[in-house]
Amino acid sequence: MEIVTIWMLLYNTHEEISGTKHLVSWNNHLIPKFLRLKMDDEKLTEQETALYDRQIRVWGVDAQRRLRKSHVLVSGIKGTIVEFCKNIVLAGVGSLTVHDDRMVTEELLSANFLIPPVENVYSGKSIADLCCHSLKDFNPMVHVSVQKGDLLSFDVDFFGKFDVVVVSSCSLSTKISVNEKCRRLSKQVAFYTVDCRGSCGEIFVDLQNYIYSKGKADETVECLLEYLSFEEAISIPWRSLPRGLSKLYLVLRVIEQFEEIQGRTPGEISTADFLNVQKLRKELCQIHLLNESEIPDSLLQRLLAGGARESSPVCAIIGGILGQEVIKAISGKGEPLKNFFLFDAMDGKGIIQDISQVQAPETEFGMGSVERVENIL
Incomplete structure (x- = not known):
């Protein structure tokens, strides 16, 4: 099944989270602050319209144009990130920068379909280099590039070049540091962490102060979500x-x-x-x-x-959900996840856990939708 169909299964499955603030306006869709991208009245080309025809019917031309103007950074390329990268490249983001200087090992091949399983092809090359080459084949309209260097050494201005930053397979201190640098920027950068461990997976989301639109054309409700940083969230007793x-x-x-x-x-x-x-x-x-x-x-x-092993089906589910969440954040359409998503394949449940206030409620993440995606895979 095409990835767009999977996104449609996952779309709008969230229940309203307690504490959401609503601002009502009429015929006025408010774009999130961190994604006030310059649209310039630039229209999609005929080639883009033809390529993205099915997904434009799902989220509209404006959302597709915002995707085209967005810049995404991912660091730490394992199975879940590979699934995520495939999804957003097919969706048509403006650019994707991949970062992972590790050399390829047998362990890293387990859930990474972007790396050819032939030693003479990947020998001596970094994971990012190999994945970049494969991702370009998915959608030639998306600019895919490699960033080298130590993630912790990148300064605040470096992260300011992106609209979305996703980190994986890194230490707790690295996650906290990158999140903190993103928050120090004058513009808002969407920050995500994602990891899979065997049959389980987790996504964390920090959209800072995020406004999104929902409702029908004749009446739009503008909703405000306030997020904690990763460090703040995990520090709650x-x-x-x-x-x-x-x-x-x-x-x-x-x-x-x-x-x-x-x-x-x-x-x-x-x-x-x-x-x-x-x-x-x-x-x-x-x-x-x-x-x-x-x-x-x-x-x-x-x-x-x-250990470090990943399950390909779990990677596909978590990577698909993460892709959908990033598209929501970029487009400003649909209620985004706040702020942890946890999945365990043993019981098939995906749970949204709002770790941002004392006695915050939990919301089951469209159980039927997760099961349907699992069956597809």
């Missing part, structure tokens, strides 16, 4: 979070902290670390005044056993 908080959220925070303390790269962890991870869990639960039973051994062991 666990005891203050809702009773229905996803256990997966807590497990991921424990593993993330363990990797940071031990200086491990994400996924460089195994069942041999279980006792030490249990010890850290106990310490964190004491700090957060939370019962250890809220972070079950079974889920911890499952994620540790997965």
Whole structure:
């Protein structure tokens, strides 16, 4: 099934999140601040209109033009990011910059269909170089390029060249640093983190102060969502979070902290670390005044056993949802995710968890839609 059809299945599946502020206007669609792209009355070419015909029918010409004017940076290319890159290149963003200086290994080939499984083709080349070459074939109208260097060394102005920044497969401190640099810019840059660990996946979204439009043509409701940074969100005491908080959220925070303390790269962890991870869990639960039973051994062991491996079907689901969310953010159409999305293939559930206020509610992410995409894959 074409990716546009998958997006249509996922589109508008969110329930309204508590705390959303509504501003009513008539026949006036407000574009998000960070995406007030210069439209210049520039029309799509005949070639673009023909290529994007089906998706234009879904989100309209204006949204397609905003996509064409947008610039996206991704860092850390594994299976989920590969799926995401494919989706937005097919959607027709203006440019995509890929960053990952790692050399190709057998492990990194597991869910990355952009890299040819022939050693003499990828030998000595970085992941970003190989993926860039393959992505160009998906849509020649999108400019795809490679950025080299240490992500932490890039200054604030570097991130100002982009409208959307997506990071993956990096340390906790790197996520916090990049997010903080994006927030220091005078313009608003949409920031996302995404990771898959075995059968589980997580997306974090920071759109800062985001305004989007919803409603019919005769009456448009402008909605304001206020986001926390990644550091602010994960710093909220666990005891203050809702009773229905996803256990997966807590497990991921424990593993993330363990990797940071031990200086491990994400996924460089195994069942041999279980006792030490249990010890850290106990310490964190004491700090957060939370019962250890809220972070079950079974889920911890499952994620540790997965290590750095990714499941291709899970990557496809998470990458598809992330692609849809970025398109929503760029176009200003549809209610965006706020602010964590968690998926576990074992029960087939995707949950939106608003970790931005005490006793924030959780919303199941269109269970039927997720199952339908899973069946398609």
